[in-house]
Amino acid sequence: xxxxxxxxxxxxxxxxxxxxxxxxxxxxxxxxxxxxxxxxxxxxxxxxxxxxxxxxxxxxxxxxxxxxxxxxxxxxxxxxxxxxxxxxxxxxxxxxxxxxxxxxxxxxxxxxxxxxxxxxxxxxxxxxxxxxxxxxxxxxxxxxxxxxxxxxxxxxxxxxxxxxxxxxxxxxxxxxxxxxxxxxxxxxxxxxxxxxxxxxxxxxxxxxxxxxxxxx
Amino acid sequence: xxxxxxxxxxxxxxxxxxxxxxxxxxxxxxxxxxxxxxxxxxxxxxxxxxxxxxxxxxxxxxxxxxxxxxxxxxxxxxxxxxxxxxxxxxxxxxxxxxxxxxxxxxxxxxxxxxxxxxxxxxxxxxxxxxxxxxxxxxxxxxxxxxxxxxxxxxxxxxxxxxxxxxxxxxxxxxxxxxxxxxxxxxxxxxxxxxxxxxxxxxxxxxxxxxxxxxxx
Numbered sequence: 001x002x003x004x005x006x007x008x009x010x011x012x013x014x015x016x017x018x019x020x021x022x023x024x025x026x027x028x029x030x031x032x033x034x035x036x037x038x039x040x041x042x043x044x045x046x047x048x049x050x051x052x053x054x055x056x057x058x059x060x061x062x063x064x065x066x067x068x069x070x071x072x073x074x075x076x077x078x079x080x081x082x083x084x085x086x087x088x089x090x091x092x093x094x095x096x097x098x099x100x101x102x103x104x105x106x107x108x109x110x111x112x113x114x115x116x117x118x119x120x121x122x123x124x125x126x127x128x129x130x131x132x133x134x135x136x137x138x139x140x141x142x143x144x145x146x147x148x149x150x151x152x153x154x155x156x157x158x159x160x161x162x163x164x165x166x167x168x169x170x171x172x173x174x175x176x177x178x179x180x181x182x183x184x185x186x187x188x189x190x191x192x193x194x195x196x197x198x199x200x201x202x203x204x205x206x207x208x209x210x211x212x213x214x215x216x
Numbered sequence: 217x218x219x220x221x222x223x224x225x226x227x228x229x230x231x232x233x234x235x236x237x238x239x240x241x242x243x244x245x246x247x248x249x250x251x252x253x254x255x256x257x258x259x260x261x262x263x264x265x266x267x268x269x270x271x272x273x274x275x276x277x278x279x280x281x282x283x284x285x286x287x288x289x290x291x292x293x294x295x296x297x298x299x300x301x302x303x304x305x306x307x308x309x310x311x312x313x314x315x316x317x318x319x320x321x322x323x324x325x326x327x328x329x330x331x332x333x334x335x336x337x338x339x340x341x342x343x344x345x346x347x348x349x350x351x352x353x354x355x356x357x358x359x360x361x362x363x364x365x366x367x368x369x370x371x372x373x374x375x376x377x378x379x380x381x382x383x384x385x386x387x388x389x390x391x392x393x394x395x396x397x398x399x400x401x402x403x404x405x406x407x408x409x410x411x412x413x414x415x416x417x418x419x420x421x422x423x424x425x426x427x428x429x430x431x432x
Contacts, residue, residue: 011424011428013421016420016421016424017417017421019420019424020399020416020417020420020421021399021400021401021417023420024376024399024400024416025376025400028376028377044401044403045376045400045401046401047401047402047403048401082424083420083423083424083427084423084424084426084427084428085420085423089419089422089423089426091419098314098317098318099315099318099415101314101317102314102315102318102415103415109419112416112419112420113423114419114423152426153419153422153423153426160240160241160244160261161244176426176429177422177423177425177426178422179415179418179419179422183236183237183240184237184240184241184261185237185260185261185262185263185264186263187260187263191429193421193422193425193426193429195418195421195422197413197415197418199315199318199319199395199413200236200240200328201233201236201237202395202411202413203305203307203325203328203330203369203395204232204235204236204239204299204301204328205229205232205233205236205409205411206305206369206393206394206395206409206411207299207300207301207305207329207330207369207393208227208232208235208298208299208300209393209409210300210305210368210369210392210393210409211299211300212227212300213392213407213409
């Protein structure tokens with residue numbers, strides 16, 4: 001289901017981030033049984049003003065009525081469609097570390113549209129162990145597995161020195177988006193999306209901010 | 217130890233990110249026993265060109281000699297000083313979830329200069345359990361604990377609906393930097409730094425990129 005009014009291109013990353021925050025809030029309110037939400041509450045969840053919420057959503061079509069607020073279920077469906085979550089995404093995780101564990105099946109990813117289909121590791125000590133209901137597979141089987149059942153998103157959770165090699169293998173096997181958990185830059189061909197999540201990078205940024213703040 | 221040539225302000229977040237990547241690479245090379253690294257290898261680790269590396273580092277003083285590369289140990293120390301990692305940072309974690317677990321002591325944070333001093337939770341079922349060598353404390357004790365021993369960085373790892381409240385409490389208790397693991401925007405006073413790490417936000421961004429790419 002693709003809405004005709006939905007435009008996917010030239011949308012700023014900060015807008016995508018707010019849409020994701022709106023969606024999280026809407027799904028929570030839906031679970032609570034709410035039929036509508038005031039634009040102010042939606043704005044707070046996304047760190048935006050009500051005017052910004054209207055702008056974010058009107059870019060993709062018309063929504064909400066002044067004084068009534070936004071209808072929870074239809075808006076959640078619409079934001080899911082805008083974000084591309086109205087289709088499922090198959091995810092494979094390479095590297096069964098602590099952050100990989102946070103991606104294990106059963107942690108609510110399937111409800112959000114992400115099916116964590118397999119977890120791989122390079123380390124013989126981890127291969128064959130259980131992680132979140134999956135048995136960790138030998139990364140040597142990655143290409144054969146993906147040839148049979150392609151994946152949309154690959155998670156690179158291996159040590160720094162192995163990260164680029166695993167990224168290259170995932171891309172060659174048809175993966176179009178990478179979540180990089182290693183603290184190193186990954187080179188990928190144009191057309192492949194990469195986001196990076198690394199706690200060390202974030203803590204370093206906070207240390208730098210504390211240092212800079214203390215010198216003001 | 218603060219280098220006179222070090223300037224902390226008006227440095228782009230992307231520069232801080234590259235410095236953090238350079239540091240991770242340098243520390244790995246130091247463990248491997250290398251005395252110098254070629255600028256090309258440093259550039260690759262940071263996703264930059266050798267010219268960008270020179271520019272990043274020259275902003276903070278002079279470093280490296282053409283044809284010789286960069287001296288591993290002195291440069292690592294210098295980058296640590298630039299990032300503010302030449303002093304330790306006390307970290308408290310509120311919310312003993314999977315990402316909080318990745319921050320547990322023993323995962324190498326202390327070597328990087330981050331001392332995870334305490335883990336708290338709001339959930340009685342988690343209070344008193346062990347996590348990474350620490351006993352999870354009742355979040356009700358946060359203010360009393362921080363009055364006795366202040367922390368630099370607070371990690372907000374509680375559910376969405378509790379996140380802002382925990383952030384407010386940490387800031388009132390003197391914490392100057394927050395790592396937000398909840399998928400919600402946090403409002404903080406100016407002068408308090410916030411970074412956000414959330415796997416759902418990253419996966420949503422990748423889903424959007426796949427959708428946008430498929431429509432080109």
